[in-house]
Amino acid sequence: MRAAQERRRDTVALNSAPPSGKAGIDLVSMAFWDRPPEQRLADFARLRELGEPVYFAEPRVPFVRSGTGFYALVRHADVVAASRNAKVFSSEPAATSPEPPPWLAKVFGTPMVNMDDPRHARLRRIVFRAFTPKMLAKIEGDIQATATRIVDDVLAEGPRDFVAQVAARLPIHVICAMMGIPERARPYVLSRIDAMTEYSGVRGSLASPRTLRLLYGNLKAIVDLHRLVARLGEARRRDPSDDLVSALVNANPDGERLSVKELGSFFDLLLVAGNETTRNALAHGLKLFTDHPDQRDLLLGDYDARIGGAIEEIVRYVSPIIQFRRTLTEDHELGGHRFRAGDKVVLFYPAANRDPEVFADPDVFDITRSPNPHVGFGGPGPHLCLGANLARMELKIMFRELYTRLPGLRADGEPEYLLSGFDNGITRLPFTYTG
Numbered sequence: 001m002r003a004a005q006e007r008r009r010d011t012v013a014l015n016s017a018p019p020s021g022k023a024g025i026d027l028v029s030m031a032f033w034d035r036p037p038e039q040r041l042a043d044f045a046r047l048r049e050l051g052e053p054v055y056f057a058e059p060r061v062p063f064v065r066s067g068t069g070f071y072a073l074v075r076h077a078d079v080v081a082a083s084r085n086a087k088v089f090s091s092e093p094a095a096t097s098p099e100p101p102p103w104l105a106k107v108f109g110t111p112m113v114n115m116d117d118p119r120h121a122r123l124r125r126i127v128f129r130a131f132t133p134k135m136l137a138k139i140e141g142d143i144q145a146t147a148t149r150i151v152d153d154v155l156a157e158g159p160r161d162f163v164a165q166v167a168a169r170l171p172i173h174v175i176c177a178m179m180g181i182p183e184r185a186r187p188y189v190l191s192r193i194d195a196m197t198e199y200s201g202v203r204g205s206l207a208s209p210r211t212l213r214l215l216y217g218n219l220k221a222i223v224d225l226h227r228l229v230a231r232l233g234e235a236r237r238r239d240p241s242d243d244l245v246s247a248l249v250n251a252n253p254d255g256e257r258l259s260v261k262e263l264g265s266f267f268d269l270l271l272v273a274g275n276e277t278t279r280n281a282l283a284h285g286l287k288l289f290t291d292h293p294d295q296r297d298l299l300l301g302d303y304d305a306r307i308g309g310a311i312e313e314i315v316r317y318v319s320p321i322i323q324f325r326r327t328l329t330e331d332h333e334l335g336g337h338r339f340r341a342g343d344k345v346v347l348f349y350p351a352a353n354r355d356p357e358v359f360a361d362p363d364v365f366d367i368t369r370s371p372n373p374h375v376g377f378g379g380p381g382p383h384l385c386l387g388a389n390l391a392r393m394e395l396k397i398m399f400r401e402l403y404t405r406l407p408g409l410r411a412d413g414e415p416e417y418l419l420s421g422f423d424n425g426i427t428r429l430p431f432t433y434t435g
C-alpha cells in the first residue's frame with residue numbers, strides 16, 4: 001500500500017516537474033564537467049542570457065543520491081540574493097551538492113555548512129576565533145617557514161609536478177598544524193582527503209563500477225578520518241593544547257558538549273574546505289601567470305601593492321569551488337521565477353563570477369580589477385567562507401617565495417583537471433624555472 005502511494009507521489013512529482021535542462025546543456029551530466037573550462041563557461045553564458053533559472057532533474061539512486069532536481073542560479077545578482085537571504089534559501093538539509101542522502105548525516109553527523117542559524121552560528125562561533133586576523137598573524141611565521149621548506153625541496157629535487165611538489169603541500173600543512181594533527185599523520189590525512197574529493201560534484205552515471213568504487217573509497221575515507229579525530233579528541237580532552245581540536249572538544253556551546261559525530265564532521269569540513277580550495281587556487285594561479293605574462297610582470301613590479309588584487313582576481317577567474325546548494329523554505333520570487341517551498345537551487349559561482357552585468361570584460365584576467373565583488377568565497381551571508389583570510393595569506397606567502405627564489409617560474413604544459421562538478425581542481429601541472 002505504502003509502496004503504491006510512494007510510486008503515485010513520484011509519478012505526480014515527475015509529471016509536475018518542469019522539463020530538465022535547456023539548449024542541450026545538462027549540468028547534471030558528468031560529460032558536461034569533462035569539457036574544457038572555456039566550453040563550460042560558454043554554456044553558463046547561454047544560461048545567463050536565458051534570464052529565468054533553468055531546472056535540471058537529478059537521477060535518484062537508492063541509498064546514494066536523493067535525486068531532487070534543482071534550478072541553476074547563474075547570474076551574479078541571483079547568487080548574491082540567495083546567499084544573503086538565508087531564511088528563505090536554507091542550507092538545510094544540505095548545502096553541499098549533489099545533495100547527500102539523509103542516512104549519511106545520521107551516520108557521520110552534519111557539518112555546519114549544512115546547517116542554518118542558530119545551530120550554524122553556535123558552531124561557527126567556536127572556530128571563528130582561530131580565523132581572526134590576530135590569530136592568523138600568529139601562524140604567519142609557520143606558513144612562511146613551510147613555504148621556504150617547499151621551495152628548498154623543489155630546488156633539491158628539480159621541478160616535476162607543481163601540484164604534488166608545491167600546491168598540495170602548503171594548505172594541508174597549515175590546516176593540520178591549526179588542528180594539531182601530528183606531522184607524521186599528515187600524508188595519511190592527505191590521502192584520505194583525496195579519496196573523499198575524488199567522489200565529488202554532480203555525477204550522472206552513478207551505477208557504473210568506477211563510481212561505486214569511488215563512493216566506497218569516499219565513505220571509507222570519512223570513517224578513517226573520524227577515527228583519527230576521535231583518538232586525537234580524546235587526547236586533547238585529557239591534555240588540552242592551543243589547537244582547534246582542543247577548542248572543539250572542550251567547547252561548551254549552550255551548555256552542551258560537541259558529540260563525537262559533530263567533532264568528526266567539523267574535522268572533515270575544515271580539512272576539505274581548507275585544503276582542496278587553496279591548493280587549486282595556487283595551481284590555477286601559476287597557470288594564469290604563465291598564460292598572462294603581462295599580469296605576472298605587473299605583479300612582480302610591485303608585489304606588495306598588487307598581490308591582494310591578484311588573489312581576488314585568481315579566485316574570481318577560476319572559482320575554485322563551483323557550486324553550493326540551497327532549499328527554499330517558502331514560496332519566493334527570484335530572477336523572474338516564482339519558486340515553491342521545497343524547491344532546490346544551486347549557486348554556480350563560475351557563472352556568477354563571469355557575469356558581464358557586474359564585471360567589465362569578464363573573460364579578461366586583470367589583477368588591477370577594482371572593484372571586484374566576486375563570489376568565489378561564497379556570496380554575502382552567514383556561510384561566507386570562514387577561511388578566506390587564511391587562504392589569502394597562504395597564497396600571498398607562497399607566491400612571493402616562489403617568484404623570489406625560482407626565477408622564470410612558469411607552467412610547462414597543460415594541466416590535468418579533476419573530473420568534478422564541485423572542485424575546479426588541477427591534479428597535475430608540469431612546471432619549470434630558469435634559475
Ligand code: HEM
Pocket residue numbers: 083091095112113114124175269270271273274275277278281315319320321324325349375376377378379382383384385386387388390391
Ligand atoms: C581559495 C580558497 C577558498 C575558496 C575558493 C573557498 C570557497 C568557499 C565557499 C564558496 C564557501 C561558501 C559555502 C556556502 O555558501 O554554502 C565556503 C565556506 C567555508 N569555507 Fe572556504 N574557501 C576557501 C578556503 C578555505 C580555507 C583555507 C578554509 C579553512 C579551513 C575554509 C573553510 C570554510 C568553511 C569552514 C566554510 C563554511 C562556513 C559556514 O558554513 O559558516 N575555506 N568556502
